[in-house]
Amino acid sequence: MTSPQTAGRAVEPTSWAPLAVVLIGGFIAFLDFFIANVAIPSIQSDLDASAPETQLVMVGYGAALCVGLITGGRMGDLFGPRRMFVIGLAFFTAASAACGFAPSIWFLIVARVVQGLSSAMLTPQVLAVVSHVYTGEARGRAFSAYGLMLGLSGLCGQLIGGMLIALDVAGLDWRTVFLINIPIGLVILALTRRIVPHIRTGAGAKLDLPGAALAIVSLAAVVLPLLEGWEQGWPLWAWLSLIAAVPLFVLFLTHQRRLAARNAAPLIDPGLFRERGFTVGVTAYFVYFMSMGSFFLLFAIYMQEGRGWDPLPSGLLFTTMSAGFFGSSFLAGKFAARIGNQVIALGAGLVAVGYGMVGLIVARIGTDGTAGWGAPGLLVAGFGMGLVAAPLPAAALAGIDPKHASSASGVLSTAMEGGAALGVSLVGVVFFGTLSDSPALDDYPKAFYLSIAVIVAFPVIVTLLVQALPKPASSVAGERQGQGKEASAVEQPVRKTDRQYASER
Secondary structure (H helix, E strand, C coil): CCCCCEECCCCCCCCCHHHHHHHHHHHHHHHHHHHHHHHHHHHHHHCCCCHHHHHHHHHHHHHHHHHHHHHHHHHHHHHCHHHHHHHHHHHHHHHHHHHHCCCCHHHHHHHHHHHHHHHHHHCHHHHHHHHHHCCHHHHHHHHHHHHHHHHHHHHCHHHHHHHHHHHCHHHCHHHHHHHCHHHHHHHHHHHHHHHCCEECCCCCCCCCHHHHHHHHHHHHHHHHHHHHCCCCCCCHHHHHHHHHHHHHHHHHHHHHHHHHHCCCCCCCCHHHHHCHHHHHHHHHHHHHHHHHHHHHHHHHHHHHHHCCCCHHHHHHHHHHHHHHHHHHHCCHHHHHHHHCCHHHHHHHHHHHHHHHHHHHHHHHHCCCCCHHHHHHHHHHHHHHHHHHHCHHHHHHCCCCCHHHHHHHHHHHHHHHHHHHHHHHHHHHHHHHHHCCCCCCHHHHHHHHHHHHHHHHHHHHHHHHHHHHCCCCHHHHHHHHHCCCCCCCCCCCCCCCCHHHHHHHC
């Protein structure tokens, strides 16, 4: 499984150790976006913070992560995914310690921003290592493991956070949700240099600093108003920021094309988007996470504010969704072998059905019934998520040259975070717009139901987008040869050579 582009410590052909190491590092980085949700009330009380200040604890991490992913991905291409993984994880661990021992709310906010930027350096390297180290069937299994990690980080975030706060280890209360990262981060740092191979990439190339600055500013102009605008009632600055983002993105794209035309080193190679699978896959990923991010937040708000549940019981209800996700993750490969990329459409369709079931049941039982009746819908939605989690990123990255693996992963992760931010913003407008200024408990089911109606539309759109994905190369070859053998949808892709990329320019 070792790529010819890897060097340093040898890795056994059957070793899954490199995958395990980078997945754990990626897990704690993704988990930190969700785990802090349940700590917000305790943080506000302990640090005597205002509601807008505690909101910045979440927004600071999410915004920093989103705006830094493209640059972090490109740095992995230039300086090596293992090196950037180590640097990102080291800063992430140090920032987690700063969060855990924060003496004031603004110290915590700054530490969370640093944590988000560190995560932006770290997370794109996970898929990059997978793309370089594993091939063929092993690469498909590695993608499945990545999808499982990503889904569980979101599904288990509230549960783990609620458990840590309920345990109140050493009287640390909310601080444990950050301090738990320290021992895990130190162990993974020690193992990375011993187990994950060094990968030679774009040695000698320089980071496109003007492009990085334009990408960060452009993304910030979109992400910040999406995360904060709906909370503040869409003030003027939010609209001006969104308007300014359009010329900023045009300037960024123009700059990237000019660099590519001169055979320089752009932050994002425009050739990536000439791959139909990548363009369609990134779009589908963006829309898919519009539903996932908004549902998680909406359900948490509804259960705690509309039902009065504590964080831990609310998180425990998510175990139903986790069970469905975990079970279908092991079946996704078999389904993909039979129906190819249509496994993604099937999964997205089940997600829509599951969300619809939850919305209908909640609207039916009102505030007098037991919200636990929504568990079957959560189970169906979780099962659908497991069928999407691995095949969708695999389909998006199938035709990408390994030397662009980190950049492509950065774009994919940006689509994920940006989609979640946009979904939260749109659904927040519907949910809070339906509630009165002083809502009664009876108002919440209607707001929840209407919001679910919006969320259901997103996975339905994904099922349509999947139809534009190219067939896996192995499936096409099998059809031409008239073989009846099943071809995996996540097998080793056809990769372009450097000469092919250059000729396209």
